[in-house]
Amino acid sequence: MATEVANAVxxxxxxxxxxxxxxxxSKDKKVGEGTYAVVYLxxxxxxxxxxxxxxIKTGLFKxxxxxxxIREVKYLQELKHPNVIELIDVFSTSNNLNLVLxxxxxxxEVLIKDTSIVFKSSDIKxxxxxxxxxxxxxxxxxxxxxxxxxxxxxxxPDGQLKIADFGLARSLGNPNEELSSNVVTRxxxxxxxxxxxxxxxxxxxxxxxxxxFAELMLRTxxxxxxxxxxxxxxxxxxxxxxxxxxxxxxSNLPQYNALKIYPPPSRQELRNRFSAATDNALDLLILMTQxxxxxxxxxxxxxxxxxxxxxPRATDPKDLPKKKEKKPVNEGNDNSNAxxxxx
Amino acid sequence: MVVQDNKSNSYASRRQSNIVDDFDDRSxxxxxxCKTDKYLSPNMNFLINPECYHRICESCVDRIFSLGPAPCPxxxxxxxxxxxxxxxxxxxxxxxxxxxDIRKKVGAIYNKTEEDFSDLKxxxxxxxxxxxxxxKLNNGIDRDQTEMELYTYEQEHKLEILEKNITESQxxxxxxxxxxxMERLRQEKLRFEREHEIEDLEYQQKQQQELLDTLTNSxxxxxxxxxxxxxxxxxxxxxxxxxxxLQQVNTQLEQKFNPVYQQKLLEQQLAISRMPxxxxxxxxxxxxxxxxxxxxxxxxKLMDIENHISDSYNDPYLNKLAKNKEYLGAGWRLTTVYExxxxxxxxxxxxxxxxxxxxxxxx
Numbered sequence: 001m002a003t004e005v006a007n008a009v010x011x012x013x014x015x016x017x018x019x020x021x022x023x024x025x026s027k028d029k030k031v032g033e034g035t036y037a038v039v040y041l042x043x044x045x046x047x048x049x050x051x052x053x054x055x056i057k058t059g060l061f062k063x064x065x066x067x068x069x070i071r072e073v074k075y076l077q078e079l080k081h082p083n084v085i086e087l088i089d090v091f092s093t094s095n096n097l098n099l100v101l102x103x104x105x106x107x108x109e110v111l112i113k114d115t116s117i118v119f120k121s122s123d124i125k126x127x128x129x130x131x132x133x134x135x136x137x138x139x140x141x142x143x144x145x146x147x148x149x150x151x152x153x154x155x156x157p158d159g160q161l162k163i164a165d166f167g168l169a170r171s172l173g174n175p176n177e178e179l180s181s182n183v184v185t186r187x188x189x190x191x192x193x194x195x196x197x198x199x200x201x202x203x204x205x206x207x208x209x210x211x212x213f214a215e216l217m218l219r220t221x222x223x224x225x226x227x228x229x230x231x232x233x234x235x236x237x238x239x240x241x242x243x244x245x246x247x248x249x250x251s252n253l254p255q256y257n258a259l260k261i262y263p264p265p266s267r268q269e270l271r272n273r274f275s276a277a278t279d280n281a282l283d284l285l286i287l288m289t290q291x292x293x294x295x296x297x298x299x300x301x302x303x304x305x306x307x308x309x310x311x312p313r314a315t316d317p318k319d320l321p322k323k324k325e326k327k328p329v330n331e332g333n334d335n336s337n338a339x340x341x342x343x
Numbered sequence: 344m345v346v347q348d349n350k351s352n353s354y355a356s357r358r359q360s361n362i363v364d365d366f367d368d369r370s371x372x373x374x375x376x377c378k379t380d381k382y383l384s385p386n387m388n389f390l391i392n393p394e395c396y397h398r399i400c401e402s403c404v405d406r407i408f409s410l411g412p413a414p415c416p417x418x419x420x421x422x423x424x425x426x427x428x429x430x431x432x433x434x435x436x437x438x439x440x441x442x443x444d445i446r447k448k449v450g451a452i453y454n455k456t457e458e459d460f461s462d463l464k465x466x467x468x469x470x471x472x473x474x475x476x477x478x479k480l481n482n483g484i485d486r487d488q489t490e491m492e493l494y495t496y497e498q499e500h501k502l503e504i505l506e507k508n509i510t511e512s513q514x515x516x517x518x519x520x521x522x523x524x525m526e527r528l529r530q531e532k533l534r535f536e537r538e539h540e541i542e543d544l545e546y547q548q549k550q551q552q553e554l555l556d557t558l559t560n561s562x563x564x565x566x567x568x569x570x571x572x573x574x575x576x577x578x579x580x581x582x583x584x585x586x587x588x589l590q591q592v593n594t595q596l597e598q599k600f601n602p603v604y605q606q607k608l609l610e611q612q613l614a615i616s617r618m619p620x621x622x623x624x625x626x627x628x629x630x631x632x633x634x635x636x637x638x639x640x641x642x643x644k645l646m647d648i649e650n651h652i653s654d655s656y657n658d659p660y661l662n663k664l665a666k667n668k669e670y671l672g673a674g675w676r677l678t679t680v681y682e683x684x685x686x687x688x689x690x691x692x693x694x695x696x697x698x699x700x701x702x703x704x705x706x
Contacts, residue, residue: 082624133624140628142683175680176664197673249672256672293674303622313620 021091025100027053036066036167041103044088050103051088058096068167069097075143075169076101083134085154085164104154104162106323108212112150112219117321121276124216125307126314127153130161131209136299138163139202142172146183148208150215159317172201184208186231187221191242192293194232196255203293206302210288217274217281233259239289240264247292280307374400376407376416390429393444395422396437404429438481445480449473452497454507524605531596539589546581550574632689638678645677656681 025042031052032039040053056069076087076099089100108127111117131153138145147168154164168183178198184190190207192200214222223238225231236242241261242250250256265273270282277285284307290296297305308314372381379387379400388401397417399407407413408426415422434440453473460466479489497504554574558567636655639645645662664670665677 081626129622133622133626136623137626140686142687172683175661175675192673195672197669199670199673199675201674201676201679203674247672249668252668252672254669294671294676296674300627308622309620 021089022093022098024089025051025053036068044100052101052103054099054101056097056099065097069099071169072166073097073099075138075166075171078141079137079143081134081137082160083130083162084137085162101164102156102162104156104164106155107151108153108155108161108216109150110323111155111321112215114323115219119216119219119321120312120315121278121281122312122315123320124213125312126317126320127161127216128209128213129303129308129314130317131163131212132299132303134161134163135205135209136303138169139205139299143169144172144179144202145169145205145208147185148205148212149185149188150212151185153212155320155322159320159322161317186228187211187224189231190293191232191235191291192253194228194235194255195250195253197253201293202298203296206288206296206298207293209302210285210296213285213288214274217277229259232257236260236262238265239291242291247295250292278307278310280305280310283307374398374403376400376403389432391432391437391440392424392429393441394424394428395420396441398432399429442477442481445477449476449480449493452493452500452504454504454511456507456511459507528596532593535592535596536589539585543585550578631686632692633685635678635682635685638681640676640678 024046025044027040027042029041030038031041036057038055038057040055042051042053043049044051054072056066058065073087073090076085077090080086085104086102087099088102091098091100111119131148135145135148143166145163145166145168147165148163152163152165154162156162170179173179179200181193181196181198181200184193184204188208188211190200190204193204211222223231223234225234236259240246240263241258243258243261244251246264267282270286271277274282274285284297284302284305287297287305288302373379374387374389376399379402381387389398390401390404391398392415395415395417397415397420399416403416404426407416408424408429412423412425414420415424432440434443450473453469453476455469457463457466460469476489476493479485554571557570638655645665661677661680664675
């Protein structure tokens with residue numbers, strides 16, 4: 001007990017008594033705060049491994065813990081895969097819940113927005129490949145992620161991409177169970193969700209991956225709708241308005257409306273939009289962004305697609321572009337050089 | 344034959360006296376079809392067609408041959424000419440122009456190079472054959488027969504010719520690339536050296552200034568000689584450092600621009616690409632322990648199952664869901680439901696935890 005107290009004091013966080021699990025980790029610095037949680041940077045004391053501690057706020061809601069925290073714990077406990085974020089531990093203090101996650105310093109959105117970084121086609125391939133592997137692992141365990149977007153695809157220092165934020169995830173329930181259609185960040189929302197479908201499938205995640213793939217190529221969001229109605233319009237303008245012919249039974253979905261009929265894009269139009277994409281890349285994109293969820297490919301088909309076997313090969317994760325943090329180091333070198341010259 | 348007539352004509356006119364030369368020049372600058380004169384319209388151009396080598400001005404070619412092949416407008420010629428074969432005359436002497444054309448044509452078919460032959464004698468023989476053909480074609484000796492021979496040779500060696508063409512063009516491109524890369528390397532090096540020189544000069548001036556300053560301000564404890572000595576040793580140190588730096592930069596540049604280095608890099612990449620690509624990184628369960636029965640997706644086939652005993656699953660509750668159009672529209676499929684049920688039923692079978700534990704502890 002004495003040592004634990006000493007630990008707590010030396011860490012300088014608080015003098016409250018720590019549980020045995022808690023003392024295995026140090027909380028060093030606050031790095032972010034969301035609606036439900038505060039994120040701290042820390043270390044696993046035994047291994048000196050960098051970790052992130054997500055402290056879930058409680059007391060905000062009358063009915064106990066927030067749903068997303070429970071979901072995150074529930075599904076991350078089950079999933080262990082190189083391309084899914086690792087939940088190292090969970091512990092609770094007197095009034096809140098702490099998730100110990102592996103520390104991932106960067107996400108894909110940051111890279112997409114950084115215009116100074118050039119993406120090679122092999123880089124895009126590598127990211128897509130890792131995303132699909134992670135999604136495949138979720139899906140074969142019958143878990144829907146339901147919030148795939150570049151912001152939730154984190155990047156480890158060794159270049160590995162990891163799917164994170166399982167706050168909206170759920171497992172496929174009973175065959176007749178109703179799922180909420182109000183999931184997935186709007187720009188990455190599949191058309192069946194926009195139509196208010198309640199019995200959707202893993203295909204909603206594949207749609208998101210397809211849109212992320214497009215975003216990686218365009219370096220700008222592919223379908224940026226201003227609101228839910230506009231999202232329908234933007235989606236259909238880009239990919240054509242679905243009708244019962246190309247998507248059987250679509251008109252039976254609760255919120256189906258064909259506001260404006262846009263023709264589906266010709267291959268040439270797509271080719272113009274994605275001018276750098278090869279034919280195989282376009283094929284895969286078209287497969288992943290099929291309007292009809294039953295025609296959309298699944299993660300297995302996507303991974304087996306020729307796009308991944310054609311040249312160039314996917315970049316080795318460790319050679320992928322990274323957030324530029326090396327600059328100050330370089331400047332330091334330059335300075336030392338300059339000093340040496342002056343001597 | 345006509346060509347030869349034409350040639351002898353021009354020879355004859357050249358042999359005439361200088362007085363006529365003036366007129367001859369004039370006539371050669373006039374299109375015999377439309378009588379447009381170069382003197383009056385300096386922008387006009389003459390074209391020739393390798394079929395008969397008659398000079399026709401550009402506007403006439405446009406006018407006569409735009410609608411398709413037509414006979415040569417020269418009297419007594421009448422050869423059928425095509426517009427796309429017309430070209431600018433390069434050599435003043437038409438016989439040379441013609442020989443070059445023939446040479447090009449034959450060379451495109453007989454396109455072997457010295458390295459294709461085991462010894463020089465055979466290569467020379469090959470060249471001899473080429474020269475023979477060119478001579479015959481040029482002078483109209485057995486023309487039809489030689490042309491036939493040329494044609495049959497081309498047909499027989501079509502693939503060889505094509506291959507040779509490809510390797511040749513590749514070689515040219517490679518050589519070009521190598522030259523460009525080396526040039527870039529040289530320029531980079533030069534640029535760097537120049538920068539260095541300027542820096543050195545500045546440094547020297549500054550040193551001198553400093554020396555003067557210290558000498559004027561120095562107190563008598565340190566002698567002037569010592570100060571100078573110190574300065575010199577400093578300069579020496581710096582020079583050696585600079586040399587090292589220069590070497591480093593040079594090797595860096597070599598790596599960046601020298602194609603030989605880049606070749607090595609390419610080979611490394613090749614070595615990586617020889618590693619097999621595994622889409623699932625080996626993490627894929629291909630041997631399922633069950634076999635899924637065929638499951639119908641259409642509603643009327645579902646009715647079949649309900650009414651007859653068949654080789655499929657029959658769950659009245661699920662069948663009811665499978666007929667719901669809202670479910671179907673959202674991508675819900677009976678197959679996935681059964682697949683999942685069976686997957687979950689079989690998921691732990693065949694995993695022997697004790698064995699896996701032993702393996703991990705052994706590792």
